[in-house]
Amino acid sequence: MTTLPNLPTADFTFDPHQLGACVAGLRPYRVGSYRLEGEVLAGKYVIHNYGHGGGGITLSWGCAAKVRDMVLRRQAATNVVEREVAVLGAGVMGLTAATLLVDLGLHVTIYSDRKPAETTSYKAGGQWAVSILEFSKEFAKVQEMQYILRVAYTMFKASIGKGYGVSEVDNYSVNATSGIDVVHDLVPGLLPQREYLPRLPFEGHSTSGYRYRTLLVEPPIFIPRLERDLKARGVTFVNRKFINSADVLTSLTQKVVINCTGLGAKNLWNDPDMLPLRGQLAMLRPQPNLEYLYGQNGYLFPRNDHVVIGGTVEETCDETFDPDRCLELVRYMAGVFGQVPPEPMPEFSVHHPRNEPLVDPRMSIAF
Numbered sequence: 001m002t003t004l005p006n007l008p009t010a011d012f013t014f015d016p017h018q019l020g021a022c023v024a025g026l027r028p029y030r031v032g033s034y035r036l037e038g039e040v041l042a043g044k045y046v047i048h049n050y051g052h053g054g055g056g057i058t059l060s061w062g063c064a065a066k067v068r069d070m071v072l073r074r075q076a077a078t079n080v081v082e083r084e085v086a087v088l089g090a091g092v093m094g095l096t097a098a099t100l101l102v103d104l105g106l107h108v109t110i111y112s113d114r115k116p117a118e119t120t121s122y123k124a125g126g127q128w129a130v131s132i133l134e135f136s137k138e139f140a141k142v143q144e145m146q147y148i149l150r151v152a153y154t155m156f157k158a159s160i161g162k163g164y165g166v167s168e169v170d171n172y173s174v175n176a177t178s179g180i181d182v183v184h185d186l187v188p189g190l191l192p193q194r195e196y197l198p199r200l201p202f203e204g205h206s207t208s209g210y211r212y213r214t215l216l217v218e219p220p221i222f223i224p225r226l227e228r229d230l231k232a233r234g235v236t237f238v239n240r241k242f243i244n245s246a247d248v249l250t251s252l253t254q255k256v257v258i259n260c261t262g263l264g265a266k267n268l269w270n271d272p273d274m275l276p277l278r279g280q281l282a283m284l285r286p287q288p289n290l291e292y293l294y295g296q297n298g299y300l301f302p303r304n305d306h307v308v309i310g311g312t313v314e315e316t317c318d319e320t321f322d323p324d325r326c327l328e329l330v331r332y333m334a335g336v337f338g339q340v341p342p343e344p345m346p347e348f349s350v351h352h353p354r355n356e357p358l359v360d361p362r363m364s365i366a367f
Contacts, residue, residue: 014326054124055132277313297351
């Protein structure tokens with residue numbers, strides 16, 4: 001067992017009414033399982049790739065590889081190579097799928113009524129972990145998730161130091177962190193094993209905990225980099241809002257359509273299983289001396305742009321932030337680190353007992 005000296009403590013100074021201090025986004029959570037499948041509709045081959053909850057960035061490259069493979073299988077089965085592809089959605093799922101399709105030599109057009117920097121993906125915290133995600137317990141789907149995780153982690157790790165905003169970091173947690181442990185459960189050996197610590201190395205902490213080694217993907221770096229790369233490779237971004245699936249099928253000339261509309265699939269594709277789960281973030285000033293993630297009872301992620309405090313879950317279609325709740329997040333975390341008197345965990349925290357059935361992916365796994 002390892003006993004470590006205290007690591008630096010964050011400066012929790014925070015004004016929730018300052019411009020840019022609070023952020024909110026709606027996670028595209030799908031009850032039962034994310035959707036990753038192809039179907040033929042009105043003569044078009046449509047691949048659905050959405051419903052990844054809080055795990056979109058984490059799974060993105062792996063899901064993109066599955067999309068690429070489905071396109072290749074379709075080409076082999078029909079003996080027809082459709083060079084024109086439409087990707088719906090400019091979030092991380094759309095951008096990564098487009099990247100791997102361009103690698104095949106296909107001409108890709110991305111349709112979205114939001115710019116990449118306006119998507120939920122851009123607002124994400126960025127830790128590489130399976131979080132707030134439900135997936136099927138069928139053996140074939142478990143195998144699919146194993147493949148997705150292997151590909152995604154391998155590709156993200158290979159991009160470290162190449163301008164994609166990816167780094168390898170330690171995550172400290174009071175309790176076992178389900179979002180990372182689900183990776184250990186599904187793909188043993190992919191990530192380093194967690195380390196038990198008799199005391200977490202922070203001011204205000206006297207209890208034991210764990211140290212994980214994982215990745216941090218910084219969305220304000222990663223998302224714009226994907227967008228720039230795609231534009232440089234000839235991908236066109238079209239500002240377009242579709243009314244419904246019939247509008248998609250009748251108005252697009254492309255015979256291959258990749259549906260990465262996230263929460264928009266609820267109305268666009270009439271999917272009643274889609275559920276909007278709002279996450280709110282408090283954005284503290286950047287603090288380069290902090291080189292760790294803290295991932296329990298909410299989370300604290302030091303990034304280049306901000307120190308991000310988050311970890312909330314609220315079922316609502318309202319994408320606006322609540323300054324009072326953001327301030328509550330910061331005060332709670334400051335109390336955990338002994339900077340102010342401790343406060344009870346907010347009920348809207350992902351780690352509050354009332355939310356555990358929703359946000360623990362291990363509850364949906366069966367082998």
